[in-house]
Amino acid sequence: MSSLPSSSRGRGRRIKVLVAKMGLDGHDRGAKVVARALRDAGFEVIYTGLRQTPEQVAYAAVQEDVDVVGVSLLSGAHFPLMRRLIAKLKELGAEDIPVVLGGTIPVIDVEPLKKMGVREVFLPGTSLKEIIETIRRLAEERRARGETLAVSASRERGQGD
């Protein structure tokens, strides 16, 4: 029975996630493991590669219209880089895209990062399952907030040439 086409339309868009590394940090094993796990969970994952600027990541997130941006950082530069990323997303009218962070982040930095606008911080030892579920929840929450299309677009200040 299960092999027959299902009646549910179930055609909802796949959850789309950008996985990014920023700054002078050449270690992407973790980012790739997470990217692959997200793919295997059925997400559409875009990986933008090493040593990106926060601005490059923000533009990619907006052009791809992703549901969530996931950043991996092992360099210790999380405060300045995340600040710039969140500022750029806002400038592009995309502050509704939740940003999450994983990597070697000191516990005492978690609260300040969240105050800055980082929605979730995954510390070393976090299970892939937890990352997947958190990203799924954030994506669904954002979609449930619904058709904020024009609202967010009209707030945009970043313009093309």
Add this chain to the structure above:
Amino acid sequence: MQLAINRVMGVLSPSVATLIEEARRGSIRAIGRILTLLEEPDQTSLSILQHIYRYSRGAQVIGVTGIPGAGKSTLVGKIIGEFRRRGYRVAVVAIDPSSPLTRGSLMGDRLRMQEHATDPGVFIRSLPTRGLKGGLSVAALAAIEAFDAFGYDKIIVETVGVGQSEVDVMHAAHTIVVVTMPGAGDDIQALKAGVMEIGDIYVVNKSDKPEARQTYEYLSFALEKEEVGREAPGWTPRLLKTSAVMGQGIKELVDTIEEHHRFIHKTGLAAKKVVERRALLAKLIVESIIARYVDEAFGGLVERIVKAIEGNEPLPNIVMEALREAAKRLYEDVRSGTDGGSKANIPGCS
């Protein structure tokens, strides 16, 4: 029925109308959102297509295809740079495969083009193949229409070029660039039946490698013998060498792409291609809509079908029953919105 195709296609929801206005003013946020809305055919996507057609400016659509690992993405990254130096606005549709099992995908084409990410004259969008009937083609072809309407002069579609829907996408291109690499010489034979017969321009990338000459000569011979290459009177398929990583041969490649652009305009082929592309998009949208009715009909009949098969009922009976069911559902929706809230009228059919 969720498939609500409004009788009055001219009516845009206010939020979508705002979005189109923002996109026309160059807002990348708005363009990004519109591309998402265009991914699957429904009332919203059709109303968007209806509205943006008038803004079309006849962009050159360039298909870049070729074997995996030939360096297509890196090459596209360089082509973007050269187009930008010449003052064009460039959009890229980068197609990557989805897993047929989880339908998830990991898309990395963009990685090789990220140096252009913050350039406001460049827009890069990744599309997974999704394993859906025609699903990729609809999304990719609709994205081409959107980029054309929003002021991009050059639209590059990058794909591995295997499978029917990817070939469909390639046929929507004005200019097709087939990329190969040294050491792939013998594979050309195997490829001939596929992408090798559709190219306007052939590129041996990674030409800094020692085996490059051999591959070049092999291809040169095949082109001479007219074993490969797209048929178009007045255009002989070109063969070029590039090294995308070293930045070699890029200027010549872009010159040739431009030369082909002038050729298709001079011969009227460009306009013909646009007509073909749009006819194809229309057909694929209809197919995709009908496929949903088929899905739904089967869904509604699941138990009945299983019972029939277990009872050794002949297959044609089941086929006819499902066909009737799908046709009935489709007809009811098309005839006029009789199902209360979601009115579904396909224009011209009611």
